[in-house]
Amino acid sequence: MKKYFVTTSIPYANSSPHIGYGMELVQADCLARYFRSKKLSTFLSTGTDEHGLKISEKASSLGLKPKQFTDNVSQEFKDLAKSLNINYDAFIRTTDQAHQKRCQAIWQLMLPDIYKSIYVGWYCVGDEAFFTETEVQANNGICPNHNRPFEKLEEENYFFKLSKYQDQIKEQILNHKMNIFPDSRANEILSLIDRGLDDISISRPKDKISWGIDVPGDDSQTMYVWFEALLNYLTVIGYPDDDNYKNYWPAKAQVLGKDILRFHAAIWPAMLLSLGLDLPENLYVHGFVTLNNQKISKSLGNVISADEITENYGIDAFRYYFLRHIPSYADGDFNWDHFKQTYQNELANELGNAVQRTVVLIDKYFADQTLEFNLSTHDRANYDQYMSSFRFDRALDLVWSQVRGLNQYIDETKPWLIAKENDLDHLKEVLVYQGDNLLEIADLLNCFMPQTAQMIKKIFTSQSKFRKILFPKVD
Ligand SMILES: [Zn+2]
Known part of the structure; x- marks a missing residue:
């Protein structure tokens, strides 16, 4: 029986939940309850994203093993969901064995679109993200999000042929195969696509980042944390080994924040197309929540739970x-x-x-x-x-x-x-x-x-x- 599959994004488990994520949980839960009230069989998934250098650095600063650390943080997110009466069907952790195995299987399915090359460029651990020369110059070499210098990287990585799919993604957005709400976010992603999508690095050398999922067949590399985190939406429903995923995919609605729009509306659809899967029917992109009109952050000391x-x-x-x-x-x-x-x-x-x-x-x-x-x-x-x-x-x-x-x-x-x-x-x-x-x-x-x-x-x-x-x- 076809399920109405609703997902939240899975937050990075390096610190306690932000209240804006509480809002996202409530939005997704509200949708799932709405579908259930229409007697539609519904499945709501949420979880935590637990790999990467930022987490292993944070854990070691606390004298913990990465997994011990994410056990604690992940529990905080479960507690948050409970305290907001979120009726979820699955809570996936990217450290789950099943997720890791499935990511490796998916990697192999995507091999025709994966190649090895030298990455030369800039990286910020705070964002766990790569930056272009232009972005780095515009900020005088310092990441504005984290107030730390961008790292210059020159290393061998695996790349994913994102550029190959840009026309198809654009067409599917324009033909409403994948709807993006609100319209302003659809326009934002369409203009990003029009400027051209470059192939992206999807792995890091293991000697630099060991806290991650091994690339199958190459134990000198781990998967880039963003790449495998996005795959949670498929691994949670059993893809690729459990055919039952066909009852769930394509997702009816994926709920996410505007800061991760590019990952969900450009990279994620390309990954799905590479696997021969449909795009999610709807992406709903919420905005940010401020407190007294100020950005909520620990450094400003205005955190609210x-x-x-x-x-x-x-x-x-x-x-x-x-x-x-x-x-x-x-x-x-x-x-x-x-x-x-x-x-x-x-x-x-x-x-x-x-x-x-x-x-x-x-x-x-x-x-x-x-x-x-x-x-x-x-x-x-x-x-x-x-x-x-x-x-x-x-x-x-x-x-x-x-x-x-x-x-x-x-x-x-x-x-x-x-x-x-x-x-x-x-x-x-x-x-x-x-x-x-x-x-x-x-x-x-x-x-x-x-x-x-x-x-x-x-x-x-x-x-x-x-x-x-x-x-x-x-x-
Ligand atoms: Zn940064």
């Missing part, structure tokens, strides 16, 4: 904020004042109150009766349209207009006055209408805020005496 938010305000408040108030198609900012305002005004006062105003009257006037609720069904075309174009923010705007509409209905209908007039039939009708609408709102919110949606459903399930204040006041 997901736990600081979830422990005080709940998981769903995190999910809601990052899915609605960080624009889906642009960069966004987190600051505590805005977050608290949002929590109070939108979650507690608007959504929480709509539930509360309904439940209080039900408990007062219909305590010994069972009211039957059935979720109302408005047209969902716009909501579905937003979800299929990764506009999480717009989809939530739509749900919120329904929440506001319901509060307005309550304000105008004034059920508490109907109760005072003792018109219980009319009161029942009004409260059932409110409950039916709340059930629909819960249904629409399920992929965004699963716990909240479940609580609302539980409250309005016939005979349920479950009561809970949603989004209580936080001091």
Whole structure:
């Protein structure tokens, strides 16, 4: 049975999770839950990228073996996923035996597009990436990301014939075989392709980088960390030895950050074409998250953890904020004042109150009766349209207009006055209408805020005496 395969990128396991990655997890989880709600068989994968010089250097500075170090960091990413209620199906680590074996098998399948040559150029360990002469000169020889000099490399590497595939990639993007959201990112990659893609180095000498996967048939070389990390999207579903991968590939959606667009929209598609595989149907590229409009970094000392938010305000408040108030198609900012305002005004006062105003009257006037609720069904075309174009923010705007509409209905209908007039039939009708609408709102919110949606459903399930204040006041 064909699966809807959704992936997150796999973060480099050299330091603790960044909150922007928490957002990526939530976006991918929201999509996967959305597909599941449509009864589509879905598979969500995430994981960690664990090889390379940067990790072995970091580990040795801490007196650890690289694997011990990445065991710890990888666990932090698993904990993050748990603390954000991410319902993933697979967590792949690039140090997994199965991944390593499969990467070697894939390398052999790609041999017609791999050749050995001398690489002369510049490298930054901080980025684990190669840089051109132009980039190095523009920065006076110092990597602006890491404030360390670029290293001059002259070494024998294996290369991948990326240039061979540039026309095919361009054609597939233009023909929507691979959609890139938002459009601005598609344009960015198209202009990159138009400037020409050079073949890329995909290995490093083992005497320089030993913490990696051996190139099959040449134990003097290890695979370039980026090359094998991208392959996680195939190895996690069993490619190439387990035919079951055919039920998963091509991926329905791959979620990634804008800083790794080139790897995912140029290099990765070329690797897939080399293997004779289809390109992913959709790439969704999110922006960066700042804190008080500043770049979040350890050196600036303004790191914020997901736990600081979830422990005080709940998981769903995190999910809601990052899915609605960080624009889906642009960069966004987190600051505590805005977050608290949002929590109070939108979650507690608007959504929480709509539930509360309904439940209080039900408990007062219909305590010994069972009211039957059935979720109302408005047209969902716009909501579905937003979800299929990764506009999480717009989809939530739509749900919120329904929440506001319901509060307005309550304000105008004034059920508490109907109760005072003792018109219980009319009161029942009004409260059932409110409950039916709340059930629909819960249904629409399920992929965004699963716990909240479940609580609302539980409250309005016939005979349920479950009561809970949603989004209580936080001091
Ligand atoms: Zn750098």
